[in-house]
Amino acid sequence: MEYLLLGLLILSPMTGYELQQFIKKNLALICSHSAGSVQTALSKLEKEGKVTASEILTGKRRKKKFFITDAGRSAFSGWVSQPMQAEKVKNMELARLFFAGLARPEERLAAIRDYIRQMKGTCQILCAIREQFQYLNRRELPPGTDWPQVLRFQGYTIQYGIAAAEFEINWYSRLLRELEEQP
Template identity: 80%
Template sequence: MEYLILGLLILSPMTGYELQQFIKKNLALICSHSAGSVQTALAKLEKEEKVTATETVQGKRRKKQFSITDTGRAAFSHWVAQPMQADKVKNMELSRLFFAGLAKPEERRRAIRDYIRQMEETRGVLCAIQAHFQQMNPQELPPGTDWPEVLRFQGYTIQYGIAAADFEIGWYSHLLYELEEE
């Protein structure tokens, strides 16, 4: 979560609420978007002097806007340059499939049907995000960032998510077909 926040703050300073809403809207499939997760990560980053906060008052509300520091930029640059770790990707839901033989046949089929439905919804959300990204005009974004390159790799992430959802829908649909033929 910390590196995700650092990356977002490189793009633009944000409040905790803005970070949470951005994650909820665009990255909820990658990580938690709970206020607690975001606030905990921000507190840790602030303590490590990787971000700074500026407080302002708007009406009766205090607003705390976070910006990345040079230390934060260095930590993020080091992290993003590292190879991705295949062993870090875990899907605990596969444990349900592993033990599905212990469930009643109709329970297994129902669970798989529901999972396919959820993956179809996930795919729909990703396609909507992809459409939003395709409509973005980099010239309308704040200057100082190579937006076409940033958007390019964000687009790859969305494409990956759609392809993964397509794979899971197809794989589980085939499994369901096999189970219904028994």
């Protein structure tokens, strides 16, 4: 969570609420968007000197806006430049499939149908994010960041999510047909 927040703060200073809402809207499939998770991570980053905060007055409300520090940029740079680790990608839901033979046939079928429904919903969400993302690509962005590269790799992440969801829908649909024929 901490590195995700550092990356977002590189793109733009934000309040805790703005960070939470951005994650909820765009990255909820990657990590938790709970206020507690975001605030805990921001507190930790602030104690470590990786972010600073300043109170701003918006109307009658005081808001705490977070900014990344040089130490935060350095930590983020070290993290983002590391190779991705395949063993870190886990899907605990596969344990349900592993043990599905212990469930009654009608329960297995219902669980798989519901999972396919959920993945179709995930795919729809990602397609909506892709549409918003395409709009963002056409808009004027503040100077100082290599936006074409930032947006390029964010686009790859969205493409990956859609492809992964479509793969799971197709794979589980084939499994469902097989189990319907031979429970």
